């Protein structure tokens with residue numbers, strides 16, 4: 001195996017990953033492990049690892065850590081490895097990477113790779129998904145310690161507050177051609193959102209296309225119906241859900257609406273999405 005640098009996020013899984021350090025150390029033997037010290041540090045540490053000649057950088061954490069490592073790779077030809085130590089690990093799930101640390105490390109040692117597309121919003125790369133509206137608003141309203149203490153309940157409470165108000169209208173222009181309106185947009189590279197929920201049923205990681213789901217309504221009743229639709233794999237047939245595939249899209253609104261990428265807050269509207277086909281090489285089972 002080429003020289004790998006493992007970037008470990010002790011704050012993943014609501015700080016529970018910290019307890020896995022010794023197990024990680026034992027599993028990876030004398031491979032290099034670097035521990036992140038603050039949010040954003042995985043990106044800086046990845047850039048350093050590349051300068052030092054590492055050809056494989058392994059994100060040991062959740063989707064946020066993978067996102068930072070990918071942004072640190074910054075278009076270089078180095079390969080991404082994943083040890084899924086986060087809460088949900090949607091991208092690892094999408095790639096079929098085992099959740100058990102020792103098995104995920106075996107996958108990295110075998111070193112089989114695959115090329116996947118890399119979407120961007122502005123200059124920021126993301127691996128799995130982005131959201132404009134509801135989910136990003138919820139992140140603005142839940143502090144990390146409430147998330148850590150109350151888990152999914154903190155999201156639910158924030159959502160109740162938000163759904164009582166009218167959400168701004170989003171104008172989504174696809175491939176510079178047609179514009180559609182809605183109040184909540186999800187953009188995906190793979191099929192899953194937030195777990196094994198197939199919000200983007202036609203998505204492929206290597207088709208050169210972004211998948212989008214634009215929801216027209218945003219009140220408690222509509223959201224409950226959308227959730228049911230996703231679980232029953234019928235939401236793309238709803239008349240108030242617009243499902244599409246695109247090479248690029250822009251989102252505009254009367255007032256700034258927050259945006260999240262791979263589960264972390266990142267800016268607000270207006271924003272533009274694009275995708276680079278087969279830009280990322282990643283180790284897979």
Ligand SMILES: Nc1ncnc2c1ncn2[C@@H]1O[C@H](COP(=O)(O)OP(=O)(O)OP(=O)(O)O)[C@@H](O)[C@H]1O
Pocket residue numbers: 009010011012013014036037038039040041042061062063064065066085086087088089090262263264
């Ligand atoms: N040393 C650190 N102290 C505090 N936060 C950190 C540190 N290192 C990284 N972070 C931040 O931890 C956050 C959560 O990381 P990550 O997404 O990997 O885990 P997760 O939320 O448990 O997983 P998932 O997104 O898959 O559910 C990221 O925003 C990252 O920037």
